[in-house]
Amino acid sequence: MERNMESLVQVKGLSVGFRVFEGLLRVLDGISLRIGQGERVGLVGETGCGKTTTVKSILKVLPQPPAVIFGGEVLFRGKDVLRMGRRAVHQLRRSSVAAIFQDPLQALNPVFTVGTQLSDIVRDWAAGTGKRLSKKEIFRRCVEALAQTGMPDPERIMTCYPIQLSGGMRQRVCIAEALVRPVELLLADEPTTNLDVTIQDQILRKLDELVEEKGMSILLITHSLGVVMDLTERVYIMYAGTIVEEGKTEELFTNPKHPYTQGLLKSIPKLTGEGISQGIPGRIPNYLHPPSGCRFHPRCEHVMPICTQQKPPLTESEGVACHLYRGDVR
Amino acid sequence: MKDVVLEVVDLKKYFPTKRGTVKAVDGVSFTVQAGETLGLVGESGSGKTTTAHCIIGLYPPTSGELRFKGQDISRGFERRPLSLRREIRIVFQDPGSSLNPKRHVAQILSVPLKVHRIVGRGERLSKVRELLEMVELPPDDYLYKTPRALGGGEMQMVAIARALATSPSLVVLDEPTSALDVSVQAKIISLLLRLQSELGLTYLFITHDLSLMRNVASRVAIMYLGKLAEIAPTLKFFRSPLHPYTKMLLSSVPVVSPEERALKPEKVVSRGEIPSPVNVPPGCSFHLRCPEKGEACSQLDPTLQEIEEDHFVRCLQFQGPP
Numbered sequence: 001m002e003r004n005m006e007s008l009v010q011v012k013g014l015s016v017g018f019r020v021f022e023g024l025l026r027v028l029d030g031i032s033l034r035i036g037q038g039e040r041v042g043l044v045g046e047t048g049c050g051k052t053t054t055v056k057s058i059l060k061v062l063p064q065p066p067a068v069i070f071g072g073e074v075l076f077r078g079k080d081v082l083r084m085g086r087r088a089v090h091q092l093r094r095s096s097v098a099a100i101f102q103d104p105l106q107a108l109n110p111v112f113t114v115g116t117q118l119s120d121i122v123r124d125w126a127a128g129t130g131k132r133l134s135k136k137e138i139f140r141r142c143v144e145a146l147a148q149t150g151m152p153d154p155e156r157i158m159t160c161y162p163i164q165l166s167g168g169m170r171q172r173v174c175i176a177e178a179l180v181r182p183v184e185l186l187l188a189d190e191p192t193t194n195l196d197v198t199i200q201d202q203i204l205r206k207l208d209e210l211v212e213e214k215g216m217s218i219l220l221i222t223h224s225l226g227v228v229m230d231l232t233e234r235v236y237i238m239y240a241g242t243i244v245e246e247g248k249t250e251e252l253f254t255n256p257k258h259p260y261t262q263g264l265l266k267s268i269p270k271l272t273g274e275g276i277s278q279g280i281p282g283r284i285p286n287y288l289h290p291p292s293g294c295r296f297h298p299r300c301e302h303v304m305p306i307c308t309q310q311k312p313p314l315t316e317s318e319g320v321a322c323h324l325y326r327g328d329v330r
Numbered sequence: 331m332k333d334v335v336l337e338v339v340d341l342k343k344y345f346p347t348k349r350g351t352v353k354a355v356d357g358v359s360f361t362v363q364a365g366e367t368l369g370l371v372g373e374s375g376s377g378k379t380t381t382a383h384c385i386i387g388l389y390p391p392t393s394g395e396l397r398f399k400g401q402d403i404s405r406g407f408e409r410r411p412l413s414l415r416r417e418i419r420i421v422f423q424d425p426g427s428s429l430n431p432k433r434h435v436a437q438i439l440s441v442p443l444k445v446h447r448i449v450g451r452g453e454r455l456s457k458v459r460e461l462l463e464m465v466e467l468p469p470d471d472y473l474y475k476t477p478r479a480l481g482g483g484e485m486q487m488v489a490i491a492r493a494l495a496t497s498p499s500l501v502v503l504d505e506p507t508s509a510l511d512v513s514v515q516a517k518i519i520s521l522l523l524r525l526q527s528e529l530g531l532t533y534l535f536i537t538h539d540l541s542l543m544r545n546v547a548s549r550v551a552i553m554y555l556g557k558l559a560e561i562a563p564t565l566k567f568f569r570s571p572l573h574p575y576t577k578m579l580l581s582s583v584p585v586v587s588p589e590e591r592a593l594k595p596e597k598v599v600s601r602g603e604i605p606s607p608v609n610v611p612p613g614c615s616f617h618l619r620c621p622e623k624g625e626a627c628s629q630l631d632p633t634l635q636e637i638e639e640d641h642f643v644r645c646l647q648f649q650g651p652p
Contacts, residue, residue, distance in 0.1 A: 168603050196374055197584075198373065229585070253586050265586065271541050
């Protein structure tokens with residue numbers, strides 16, 4: 001697909017921190033990313049690298065305080081979400097952006113049936129577009145959305161409470177909730193992390209189909225490189241609140257540039273059975289006192305003096321934020 | 331033939347519940363040989379953790395036999411001699427909940443030394459230091475930290491040190507890395523492999539990650555709904571998987587390179603979910619999801635058969651008429 005397609009979402013230099021008892025946690029450090037119209041983008045990183053904070057900023061659901069946004073903007077179709085009023089944000093969430101989170105049991109309300117929760121979403125969406133839907137019509141749409149996720153016997157599921165469903169089923173309900181109304185962007189935050197591989201495979205295939213069919217954009221957040229490989233065209237690699245590398249998924253995985261990406265790819269156990277590397281030494285930095293310069297430098301084997309002083313920018317041409325790839329510095 | 335360390339014969343563990351009996355483990359038999367790593371793989375609810383817990387004696391089995399170096403150990407740990415508890419140790423999945431949050435590392439590691447009287451009181455601290463060094467944690471930095479101050483990987487290293495404190499011969503690893511990030515997982519796995527070759531340990535490695543088993547295990551066993559579906563030496567297992575469930579699992583594994591994709595069996599579309607173990611389907615428990623099922627599958631329950639040397643499969647396709 002074309003890379004120069006119109007951008008749907010543009011995050012520019014977003015910096016977010018959290019005020020806690022010990023001080024200020026500087027989590028996101030000027031991250032920028034772009035999601036094109038109808039594009040499938042992956043965001044990969046390990047635990048605590050700020051993936052979920054990024055998603056929450058796009059949805060504007062970060063609780064402030066403790067969160068503090070220092071700067072940057074999140075443009076949705078050119079409008080800055082961070083500076084939108086409550087009404088506009090509500091409108092955005094009900095008609096343009098949907099999200100699926102990791103733990104469906106937390107995302108679903110335990111005291112309402114699946115049907116009630118789904119129809120609430122449809123009703124709210126309809127109210128936003130000024131449409132009036134009959135009860136029958138709402139019910140039909142909900143059942144259809146459930147059926148689309150591959151749920152067996154959707155009419156019965158409508159009367160079930162989340163606790164009566166298995167993990168895979170609950171995640172299907174979440175997908176149905178996200179897609180019961182037409183949206184332009186789907187944020188999927190670790191949608192299959194809690195599931196078994198065979199169920200993960202089913203859910204991913206379903207997501208793939210639905211995204212294709214409805215022509216929406218998707219931002220898939222995960223720590224599983226295999227999942228990103230399956231589902232996305234372009235991927236951002238995140239480390240400690242910075243984007244370290246960006247590129248087309250296949251290319252990036254066959255030819256990783258950033259030392260972190262290289263270490264990460266080497267760490268994955270392969271089906272080809274070539275053994276396991278030593279992993280990446282050290283651990284993710286403490287956000288109270290993040291390392292100066294490049295945040296990866298304390299763990300990097302190619303560290304140079306400049307790495308400790310200057311933060312490398314993500315270059316447009318190379319798609320990597322590392323001093324090793326900047327001719328002028330070397 | 332190598333020495334058999336652990337022999338499991340027709341192990342069954344049932345849990346009575348209000349809604350019926352849960353057959354968590356239902357007739358599992360396998361052996362673990364000295365110095366090998368047996369990978370026990372299955373999805374959630376397949377009974378792999380229950381099997382592990384029976385082996386270390388957290389529960390006494392409902393029926394069946396467990397033999398450790400020829401000695402019968404089919405009972406709960408409170409009825410096992412201390413010497414036996416020293417020999418079989420376990421590392422749990424979540425180190426955050428298996429390490430006491432109110433004790434620091436030195437205290438945590440002293441417990442097995444005290445209970446099993448490994449060293450006298452005076453030498454305890456030096457033994458603890460030795461254990462920490464063994465798992466590549468510099469003792470001076472870690473002795474007096476509490477688990478909360480440690481990262482997930484470091485906690486798991488402490489848990490490993492605790493398991494090794496009594497110089498066991500069999501270590502049960504119950505998903506030791508599934509809560510960790512891949513870069514940390516790689517570190518823990520290479521540590522485990524090094525310790526295995528240095529100390530001559532035998533591992534029973536429980537996991538749901540097939541790609542990991544490809545790199546770690548010498549033999550792989552697949553569990554489904556409390557029963558073994560297939561068991562084979564790793565190379566054979568990945569080169570020619572036979573059981574339809576194994577093929578489904580393998581084709582569902584997400585991979586990152588074309589070389590790996592080439593190794594996966596032809597796309598088997600996975601469907602259905604694991605049925606509840608309270609209500610196991612009749613016949614072969616997998617027949618509801620099986621793409622290759624025949625007519626007899628819903629009535630006859632196959633038994634584990636040796637198809638080739640060391641390659642056992644439990645599927646009617648490979649079974650002659652009874």
